[in-house]
Every structure is written in structure tokens, then in C-alpha cells.
Amino acid sequence: MKCRHCQSDTFVAFADLGSAPPSNSYLEAATLKAPERWYPLRVNTCTTCWLVQTEDFAQRDEFFSEDYAYFSSTSASWLKHAQAYVKAMIERFGLGPGSNVVEVASNDGYMLQYVKAAGIDCVGVEPTASTAEAARGIGIEVIQDFFGVELARTMVANGQA
Secondary structure, X not given: OOOOOOOOOOEEEEEEEEEEOOOOOOOOHHHOOOOOOOEEEEEEEEOOOOOEEEOOOOOHHXXXXXXOOOOHXXXXXXXXXXXXXXXXXXXXXXOOOOOEEEEEOOOOOOXXXXXXXXXXXXXXXXXXXXXXXXXXXXXXXXXXXXXXXXXXHHHXXXXXX
């Protein structure tokens, strides 16, 4: 494993939660009798730059499929928190008309709906079709893709970030 920030290969594990199957995914009837794949859940700290990170044991699209099951807006307390957080960030950073907010892993628009309601331009980046479609359904612009360097460059070139 290499550190995502400094490329060091020296880590200290500080939380080992065992192993678990991917969450927020549906099993198909044909696969119910087959064993699920389980992945280690260990949290490591780079001893060079102190970035806390997990080790990747699967491809990202294994966790974030077209029919991703978790919609953030189903939690009333999470929506209340998102609304308060947006209000605090607007005040802290002086955001308003002419500002632009990008949320990576924007899910179903649970937070960006409050950004948009404040009259601030915003765009979400979300790899899952199910949640991206839900966000679009409430008027949130969504780029359905995994975030990375190339997408960031494209967004800057297109004036989205």
C-alpha cells in the first residue's frame, strides 16, 4: 500500500474492524446461496504525513453500482444537519450569488438542495445512477462519474469548478 498523499509505504494500523461484505447493495436471487465477498476494514495512518486512510481491496464500481441503495435524504436528522452545515458554510465563506459549490459524492442532492435554495450555483459529482437521477429530479446538476484529476480538469475547463 502506498500513501495517497505522500506515496510512503510506512503505516500504522489503528483500527481493525475485521471484514465485511459491501454495504448498500442488493443481492440477486440467483446469488443468494453463493458466499458474499468480504473485505478487510482496517484504518491506517501514514507515519510520514499522518494521512488516515483505508487500504483498497476492491474496485470502486464494486461498491457503487447502478442500483446503489443508500439515499442520504431518507434520514431526517441527516437532512437537518446538512441544512445547518450549508448555512454555516455560507456564513463562514461569504457565499452568495456568483459563488460556485461542487460536492463530491453528492448522493441524491441531500446537501446541494440547500445550496441551490440559497441562490448559489452548484454541481454534484456522483458515480451512482440511482442517486444521481434522484438529485436531477430535484433540479440539481449532477456529473455522473467518479471524481479524479481528469474530471477536475474537465470541470475547471467547463467553468463548473
